[in-house]
Amino acid sequence: MILNVVLFQLGWAACVVGAANGYAAEGALAALAIVAWHVAHAARPAREAALALAAAALGLAFESLLVQAGWVRVEDGVYWLVILWALFATTLNSSLRVLQSRPWIAAALGAAGGPLAYYAGASLGALQFLEPAAMLAALALGWALATPLLLSLARRLHAT
Numbered sequence: 001m002i003l004n005v006v007l008f009q010l011g012w013a014a015c016v017v018g019a020a021n022g023y024a025a026e027g028a029l030a031a032l033a034i035v036a037w038h039v040a041h042a043a044r045p046a047r048e049a050a051l052a053l054a055a056a057a058l059g060l061a062f063e064s065l066l067v068q069a070g071w072v073r074v075e076d077g078v079y080w081l082v083i084l085w086a087l088f089a090t091t092l093n094s095s096l097r098v099l100q101s102r103p104w105i106a107a108a109l110g111a112a113g114g115p116l117a118y119y120a121g122a123s124l125g126a127l128q129f130l131e132p133a134a135m136l137a138a139l140a141l142g143w144a145l146a147t148p149l150l151l152s153l154a155r156r157l158h159a160t
Contacts, residue, residue, distance in 0.1 A: 055089035072118075107145070108144070113147075
């Protein structure tokens, strides 16, 4: 579990610091390597890959919506943010597994943690909030819904 947390944090930092300093592709590749390593070492690799892909698809839709709404500017495109969603999926059956049966706690943590992560990324210069109040509200709502949804999917994929 500790390795999972450490690898997630390293992948997050690679993406965000990379994007903030003109190395979005390199940071995204580092995070993608962590996702690939996680999948390769999972007890059920195909199911972990499916979970990562589902999270990435949800992330693509969510990030694209935020950009299209004009609430955020991401200079290098949203691909590195989408990879962060796949990276987040690596925690769902490991360090966040305890939340799979606690959707209300997961929603609360998503509502708080999602905006904090984006705020940290904006503070580092990886993205820019164009409409801060709307952006933070959308992030809180989006992550309050996405976190329990993805945890439920992780539980279902793991149980079958």
